[in-house]
Amino acid sequence: MIRRVAFVVAVAAAVSAAASQARLRDDVRRWVASNQSQVVRELVELLAIPNVAADTPNIRRNAEHLRGMLERRGFSVELLETTGNPLVYGELKVPSATRTLLLYCHYDGQPVAPASWTQKDPFTPVLRTGRVDQGGRDMPDIAGVRTFENDWRIYARSASDDKSPIVALLAALDALKASGQAATSNLRIILDGEEEAGSPSLVPAIGRYRARLGADLMLIFDGPAHSSARPTVVFGARGIVTFDLTVFGPKAGVHSGNYGNWIPNPAERLASLLASMKAGDGRVTVAGFYDGIAPLTPAERALLDAVPEDSERMLKTFGVAAPTPGFPKLQDAVQAPTLNVRGLVSAHVGAGARTIIPDRATAAIDIRLVKETRAQDLLDKVRAHVRAQGYYLSAGEPDDEVRAKYDRIARIDVNSSITNAFRTPPDHPLARAVVSAVERTWGAAPVQIRTLGGTVPIAPFIDALGFPAVIVPVVNFDNNQHEENENLRLGHFFDAIVTMAGILRM
Numbered sequence: 001m002i003r004r005v006a007f008v009v010a011v012a013a014a015v016s017a018a019a020s021q022a023r024l025r026d027d028v029r030r031w032v033a034s035n036q037s038q039v040v041r042e043l044v045e046l047l048a049i050p051n052v053a054a055d056t057p058n059i060r061r062n063a064e065h066l067r068g069m070l071e072r073r074g075f076s077v078e079l080l081e082t083t084g085n086p087l088v089y090g091e092l093k094v095p096s097a098t099r100t101l102l103l104y105c106h107y108d109g110q111p112v113a114p115a116s117w118t119q120k121d122p123f124t125p126v127l128r129t130g131r132v133d134q135g136g137r138d139m140p141d142i143a144g145v146r147t148f149e150n151d152w153r154i155y156a157r158s159a160s161d162d163k164s165p166i167v168a169l170l171a172a173l174d175a176l177k178a179s180g181q182a183a184t185s186n187l188r189i190i191l192d193g194e195e196e197a198g199s200p201s202l203v204p205a206i207g208r209y210r211a212r213l214g215a216d217l218m219l220i221f222d223g224p225a226h227s228s229a230r231p232t233v234v235f236g237a238r239g240i241v242t243f244d245l246t247v248f249g250p251k252a253g254v255h256s257g258n259y260g261n262w263i264p265n266p267a268e269r270l271a272s273l274l275a276s277m278k279a280g281d282g283r284v285t286v287a288g289f290y291d292g293i294a295p296l297t298p299a300e301r302a303l304l305d306a307v308p309e310d311s312e313r314m315l316k317t318f319g320v321a322a323p324t325p326g327f328p329k330l331q332d333a334v335q336a337p338t339l340n341v342r343g344l345v346s347a348h349v350g351a352g353a354r355t356i357i358p359d360r361a362t363a364a365i366d367i368r369l370v371k372e373t374r375a376q377d378l379l380d381k382v383r384a385h386v387r388a389q390g391y392y393l394s395a396g397e398p399d400d401e402v403r404a405k406y407d408r409i410a411r412i413d414v415n416s417s418i419t420n421a422f423r424t425p426p427d428h429p430l431a432r433a434v435v436s437a438v439e440r441t442w443g444a445a446p447v448q449i450r451t452l453g454g455t456v457p458i459a460p461f462i463d464a465l466g467f468p469a470v471i472v473p474v475v476n477f478d479n480n481q482h483e484e485n486e487n488l489r490l491g492h493f494f495d496a497i498v499t500m501a502g503i504l505r506m
Contacts, residue, residue, distance in 0.1 A: 021440035021502060024181070028501045031175040032494050037146050039497070040154075040490070042069070043167040044142055047125045047156040051163075053108040053197040059085045062107050066166070066191055073173050075189065080209050082201035085193030089212060092173075092187040100186040102215035102465075104458060105166045105222065106195030109158035116484040118155070125156035131478070132485060150491025159488040160479035165221035166191065168474060168493060172500035183504040188215055192458070195222075198417035199457035206464050215467060217430040219503065223452055223473035224481065225492065227310040227317075231438045231446040231499050234471035235431060236423025238334065239369035240455040241379060241414065242342075245386070246362040247273060248398055248409040253347060253356035263357050267346040269408065270361040276389055277339055277382075282324030284339045286385040292372045293336065303426055303450055304331040317478050334453040337378060338368040370451065371423040379414060386410055422459040423451060424468040433506050434470050441502025474499060 032039070049065060050058040063079055066088045070077045075090030088107065112122040119126045130136030130151055139145060139152070158164075169189075176182055190213065194201055206213065225232040249266035279285050296304065311323065311330065327333035346361035348354055367378050383393060392406035402409060424431050426448065438446040452471060462469045474496035476489040 021437075021505070022443060024179070024502060024505060025441050025443075025498055027179040027181075028172070028175040028498045029494075031178050032171070032497050035171075035174075036148050036494070039167065039171045039494075040145075040148060041143065042171075043154070043159075043164055043493075044125045044156075046163050046167060047154070047159060048123055050123045051107060051109045051158055052111050053085060053194045054111075056085070059108060059193050063088050063191075063193060066107060069166075069170055070189065073170055075187075078212075080205060080212070082205045084197075084201035087193065087202070087205060087209075088189075088191035089209070090187075090189045091212070092183070092189075094183050094186050097184060097186045099184075099217075100188060100215040102213060102218045102467075103169065103187060103189040104192070104218055104220045105169070105189075106162045106192040106199075107158075107166065108193045108196050109161065109163075110196050110482045110486075112157050113484060118485055122157040122484075122486075125154050125159065128153050128155060128487075131487070148490050148494075150489070150494070152490050153487040154490065155485055155487045157486055159486055160224070160475035161481045161486065162195070162222050164488050164493050165474055165496065168496040169221060169500050171497045172504060175497060175501055176504065181505065184506065185216075185504070187504075188212065195457055198419065199461070200417060202458060203460045203464055206461065210465075213465060215465075217434075217467060218462060218465070218469035219434070220456060220458070220469060220471040221474060221500075222456055223454055223471060224475055224477040224479060225473045226308065226447040226449070227314050227477040228308045228447065229476070229492065229495075230308070230444070231442055231495070232449060232473050233431075233435050233438060233446045234449040234452045234473060235426045236371060236450065237421060237452040237454060237456045237459065237471060238337075239373075239375065239419045239421035239459055240366055241369065241375035241418045242364070242366045243379065243382075243412055243414040244362050244364050245270070245273070246360055246411045246413070247391075248360050248394075248403075248411070249357060250359055251403070253354070253359050256355045256357050259357060264407075265357050267358055267361040270344075270346070270363060273386065273389055273391070273410070274341060274363055277385060279326065281326035283326040284337070286339065286378075286381050287388075288381050289339070289378065290336060293370065294372070296335070299427075300450060303448055304329075304335070307331050307447055307449060314477070330453075331449070334451050335370060337370050337373050338366075339382075340366050340368070342366050368453070368455065369419075369421045371421045374420060375418045379412075383412060386412070417457075419455055419457045419459050420463075421451070421455075422462050422469065424470055426450060428468050430468055431470050434472070434503060437503050437506030438472075438499060441498060472499065472503065 070090040077090045080087040127139040127142045128136035247266040247270040343364035347358035391408045391410040476492045480486045
């Protein structure tokens with residue numbers, strides 16, 4: 001009898017909690033519908049401040065602007081000075097709260113090439129009725145719009161990566177306040193001004209500001225949601241190391257007619273060397289590249305298989321006929337490290353092309369790391385592979401002695417910024433609390449992703465602080481992140497406010 005009563009009480013409590021969360025969702029959605037113009041205007045004002053990490057004066061303008069936005073919500077705010085750009089820090093204490101959340105976003109953005117955008121200035125936001133490459137029309141006056149359609153988009157640098165999550169988070173607090181509610185956890189927010197530059201000042205700042213950064217859980221609001229547009233929770237992200245691989249030819253470019261077939265061509269050799277690193281199915285052939293990656297457990301396999309398969313739509317969006325044969329499913333692909341050629345250069349092309357054998361050819365390469373791999377280990381394996389193809393690895397520019405001694409000469413230049421991967425166990429109690437909060441808010445389980453394909457440079461920050469982290473990505477997957485014509489679908493933005501309000505009430 002006692003067990004039956006306890007069961008009935010537990011069920012009643014669960015039903016009550018679900019009903020309460022559903023009311024919260026409806027209250028927040030009504031608030032959003034009534035305040036669209038105000039929320040979009042706040043986002044547009046923030047987007048209008050240029051935010052490339054190297055642009056120190058404008059980064060400082062962003063930081064001061066964000067300080068004001070946080071202060072208006074009752075946060076105690078500081079600009080935490082670092083060896084680089086300032087961190088914007090805010091704290092909001094909640095009476096009787098027993099848990100503290102550290103909320104992370106970044107306010108810097110990728111550099112821009114204005115001539116490649118379909119608008120005059122990437123920092124002058126443009127509202128369009130849809131994707132510009134699908135006929136979306138410009139709306140001439142954002143400020144004059146009172147009601148926004150879900151499929152309309154704002155085009156501007158950092159519209160999706162990562163200013164809109166900041167504004168959505170603060171709007172969620174506004175919506176809760178308007179409905180007579182508040183967050184159930186103490187909140188600490190950290191806004192990074194160097195994420196797109198690798199966050200070099202973030203980890204060194206821990207020693208100076210550790211007392212302000214303690215929490216039970218970090219929530220990272222960055223990255224794209226699943227392409228199905230369902231709410232998404234991610235338990236980890238891949239790391240990254242980048243390097244340049246250069247193959248040397250003659251000391252200076254030589255005439256291809258006079259010396260073709262006789263002087264070795266470094267561009268051709270580089271192409272062959274790169275091809276030796278991948279099998280026809282796209283899997284990396286560098287010896288030991290996948291070492292240490294254990295087969296998925298049944299629970300992990302089930303987690304991956306539960307992610308909705310949307311390959312056809314994504315491939316159509318990206319204009320690609322088929323995925324790499326070795327990894328036909330995206331969720332399987334992101335569980336493994338990658339070896340990606342991100343750029344190639346040798347001599348000249350186009351109108352400036354010359355009939356020469358170039359002096360060198362360079363490939364810019366990135367390796368995406370998973371939790372089980374480390375940058376130095378994979379770099380060593382790549383070096384061993386290059387040597388196994390008959391190359392001497394020069395420490396610098398090869399001199400005459402080196403050139404006379406070795407037929408094949410290459411160099412690997414590793415960039416200084418290395419970020420390892422992180423992953424919080426999906427069954428961690430606080431990770432499950434986030435999932436449950438999102439599920440109660442929307443009445444359906446969110447898409448749960450074991451590892452995000454991209455990298456968040458704060459993985460060392462997470463390791464140094466020593467508490468778990470979960471990513472809640474909220475923007476549209478087709479946002480042109482890091483590219484020209486970055487955009488934000490407004491339906492995702494408005495739903496993000498609801499999702500964040502539910503998490504704040506978990």
